[in-house]
Amino acid sequence: MPIGNPSNTDSLFRDVFADVLNSNKSFVENFEHEELTGTAKEGLAIITCMDSRISPLAVVGMKPGDAKILRNAGARVTDDVLRTLVLASYLLGVKRILVMPHTDCRMANGDEADIHNEINAQYGIDTSSIEFKTVKDQKKALLEDLHKIRNFPLLNEEVVVGGAIYNVGNGKLEPLEG
């Protein structure tokens, strides 16, 4: 694939993203969020996995404008999640934070070595310089992540932090006590 040829890259983009760009046309025609601001109306932030089965706003009965959504592999609380939560908790209306990993998560179905080996076997690429943050015990990892947020000194102290595991099989949220 030629890289660095703008016209080629542009036509490739239009080809590969044709459905995306097309769908956006009708989205624009029916657009109804022009009055919204960047403040989370319902004061909620959700940290969840990138898993494509999860539609975070729908899970909690909300809509655009209501909540901040942060996503990464495994719904882990990383430095960048903490950075984002600090901003959200002071400047963007966030008063409660829900950490929401899910059942059947790839990040909880194997250890670091398994995932590095799988990528290496399929693509011949050594990814061992990256920590994927896999979890052995999902509830334990969630408790650790909640602890990490609650003890982050720069987070707005008024924020309430909780965790729940989302069941991708039936849509149910299972709150984690503790």
Ligand SMILES: [Zn+2]
């Ligand atoms: Zn996942």
